[in-house]
Amino acid sequence: MIYPEGTVLRYATVTRVNHWITAICFVLLTLSGLSMFHPIFFFLSALFGGGQWTRAVHPWIGIVLALSYAGLVYQFWRDNFWTPDDTAWVRKFDLILVNEEEGVPEVGQFNAGQKFVFWAMALLIPVLLFTGLVIWEVYFSAFTPLVVQRIAVLLHSLAAIAAILVWIVHVYAGIWVRGSMQAMTRGYVTPGWAWRHHRKWLRGLTGARSPGPTSRPEGVP
Template identity: 30%
Template sequence: MTWLKKVLLPALLGLVLHAGAHGAQAQLYQVPGQAPAASKDEVQIYMDRESELRGIVSIPDRKLSVLVQPEGREWREWRTSTLRIVAAVLILGMIAAVLIFYLFKGTIRIEAGRSGRMIPRFNGLERFAHWSTATSFLVLAISGLVVTFGRPLLIPLMGHDAFTATAIVTTWLHNFFSVPFVVGLLLMIVLWIRDNIPEKSDIAWIKAGGGFLGKGPGGHPEAGRFNAGQKGVFWMVVLGGLAMAITGYLMMLPFYVTDISGQQIVHVIHGLGAAVMIAGIVAHIYIGTLGMEGAFDAMGRGEVDENWAVEHHSGWYQTMRKRLGLRTPPRRHEIGEIDHHPAGAD
């Protein structure tokens, strides 16, 4: 095999660089066994080129004739440095912001206390769509972050061999979980798009900071089934998720649609989109769990306490009151007492 290293490879490299140096009309020749046509300095000159350098190929795949693509250097800088900084700042910044918010505000309580009466909020299909998207999002986020940060963070911890195995498994998980993610996403669009169309009351909600940054004159700002904050999360997930899916499949099937610079652009959108979405979802998970009393019930058991509904979604609550035929007003929770209102009167 030494003849391969000593003779053939240098000869082929020389031949390729030689071809580029003389442009498209150059005659390609190199006698195996002779010194390569390009010195180390010459190689460096080619690598520093400001414009694309092509050789000649006789096969139909024209992109294989690209020898030097200067944008590739910018892309590599983005991939190995800028993306890591941007993603770390966005994601760790959001985690820090949420922790600071929690330290100052604590959990937002149901002011009137729990009424003990539960009203339906999300049916089984809606919760399936949410959890299918949410679990696959988590797998996609973690496996994607292994791709972004694996080399600098995991190789020093686990060594090259274990990282290779981890990277293979996580890449496989990333590809596989794209399917339930897209299925959940499409289902969510069909189920919830109507309730997420922006409307006038959203402006008042935003002006009042959603009731999070102190109370407006009327206490909690009014909201329908989804408030402006939830609508923001919906559109971020829908538009961001679709962009992630399109760019993801373009990377999974490289060069079917785009050329080399197209692949680089697609990758930049995917990497940046991932960082923005993960940061956004950190805030969403916080509000749905630690941040607000009673919120998790909506997606957990599919029903919410009536007082929670009154305080956070007063418009929607009024519609539900009529639909369920509730006559008495909500009350404070009496210990151990929980009523469910799937459809009937109270």
């Protein structure tokens, strides 16, 4: 893959394919899941060939999502450890909300919001997977008593609602921070984008050191 000169690689092709498989599965699961969640959404089952088909394919898409997200966890977990800089970043959230990034601590590969999305999904997807297996009647209903299956349905729905809310925040942030979509569709970003949103990450790539408060000559702001 050839990237335009002067750009910075953010996501390799394999990572992007992995991400979009996850995203497509998530959207399909949301649509099929909602159609089974409440009668007002039942019309969505038409997208999957009717109620029976929806019920049959939903768990399989869930398996693909879980495997695919495991691929993202494998690639990203090291870059998502929480650091004191993340806490400092969260404290400056008022500046971030008005798109003012000067005065906000420098961000590495991912900011605190992205780390939250990552770990929230890393928790919610296994909950969805395990509760989903318990309520996958055709294969597993004989293994657990009805009361366990009822609790599993409740936990499955609650985890799904939480995951959908996290996903809405994630997509909103991806659209709101201009240039992020290109990172996940084409793989590269401009150095300006990296400097503005992920300065510590860019410094790591270029080997440039942060000037730090003591290296500046007296009187220079």
